[in-house]
Amino acid sequence: MPPSPAASAAPPRLEVRDLVRRFGGREVVGGVSLSVEAGQVTCLLGPSGCGKSTTLRMIAGVDTPDAGTIRADGAPVFDETVQVPPESRGIGLMFQDFALFPHLDVAGNVAFGLKGPRADRDRIVEAQLAKVGMSRFARKYPHELSGGEQQRVALARALAPRPRIMLMDEPFSGLDERLRDDIRDETLAVLQAEGTAVVLVTHEPAEAMRMADEIALMRGGRIVQQGAPYNIYNAPVDREAAAFFSDVNVIRGQVRGALTETAFGQFLTPGLPDGTEVEIVIRPQHLKIDFDRAGRGPLPTAAEGTPARGVVTRARFMGSESLVEFRMDFDGSVLKAQVPSVFLPRPGTPLWLMMRRDRCFVFPVRGGADQPAAR
Structure with a gap:
């Protein structure tokens, strides 16, 4: 009998x-689990301080977990x-400072670290430098290179041993912002072509997306939440994630009869007991602005609810x-609206705001442990 698809499927390239991990009795990483496929x-x-880099160091083997398991291609x-030991795990590392040796040329x-006959090592070096567009810099030294060029060399060095897994700890943070996007895209293309499983640490949402x-x-x-970028952005688990x-x-409100009344109309909040405090969260780009008509605004709609008036402060x-x-x-609170292109009304101008109901998130306030509710 042929094996079932589940039985014949290859294990993840990396499984945590x-x-x-605890330091001085304080748990800095608690129950982290990940599964990363080849090329992902x-x-x-x-x-x-949230435990990202500590998790990366444990995967690399330069820090020892207090509990848990780490597998590469199914092997512990x-x-x-x-x-x-770290050098036997088949894992590459890239750091923020590139960590190039100043006394060695590119x-x-x-x-550095490659084994085998000199001719084989030279072929590997030549191939890796060609992949990152640095072949003509082979005899240059790190101090003669720009930050972007150093990053490319660091990538070539990390890929030279053909690691199954690449760990990257904020490797682009030292680059000029105008250069960063190009370097990130080039790095991603090389890693995907190699089929390498990548774990990237960053505190920048734009880089992650x-x-x-x-x-x-x-x-x-x-x-606290794990998934595709689209899902993380559009279905956050709590206000902090959004x-x-x-x-x-x-906007805060209180549940009454499965509804929460606000200046923007009623919001459905089923399954929450009366008196529950809720937070209605919406991003600035999803607020719609309309003009004031002698103290009146647009009519309510099902999609955008009841309009509420405000005065421009900036x-x-x-x-x-x-x-x-x-x-x-209605309450003196400050709300921000983001508008494409140029829209610069004078301070003191009265305008009306409406909230896209399909873009609102509603979370009950529970001592800081918010849970999503229906919209």
Whole structure:
């Protein structure tokens, strides 16, 4: 009988289960689990101190977990009985500072750590430098290179041993912003061509959205949400997850009969008991602005609810859009609306705002542990 598809499927290139790390009795990584396929880029995203880099170091083998398992192509590299040394794990590393050896030229840096006959090593170095467009710099030294060129050399060096897994700890943060996108795209293309499984650590949501096939959003040493960038952005698990990717507006209300009444009309909040405090979260780009007509605004609609009036306090042009701040009539709160192109109303101008119902997130306030509710 032929094996079932499940039985014949290859294991993930990298599999991490229930990884725990404590320092001085404090748990800095708690129960992290990941599965990364060949050619996949998974991003550990979160604020500084959330456990991203510690997780990366444990996968690399330069830090030892207190609990959990790490497997590469199905074989354990760390568990209760096995601890494979870093140099034997088939894992490449790229760091923020590139860590090039100043006394070695570009070819020497790429060749460092390679084994085998000199001719074979030279062929590998030549091939890797060609992949990253650095062949003509082979005899240059790191101090003679720009930051982007150094990054390419660091990538070639990390790929030279043909690692199954590549770990990248904020490798682009030291680059000029105008250069960063190009270098990221080039790096991603090389890694995908190699079929390498990549774990990228960053605190920049834009970088994660640009590079990752899957994002693991971390907070307090744990993964709070994991999935494709589209899903993470459009279905956040709580207000903090939504706010990590962009500015948000937050409107508070209280549940009455499965509904929450606001100046923007009623919001459905089924399954929550009366009296529950909720936060209605919407991003600035999903607020719609309309003009004031002698104290009247547009009529309510099912898609956008009831309009609410505010007065412009500030308007700024941001390059590709305008950001307009309002002081709302109903409670004095400040809301921000993002408008494509140029829209710069004078401070003091009354305007009306409407909320895209399909773009609102509603979370009950539960001592900081928010859970999503229906819209």
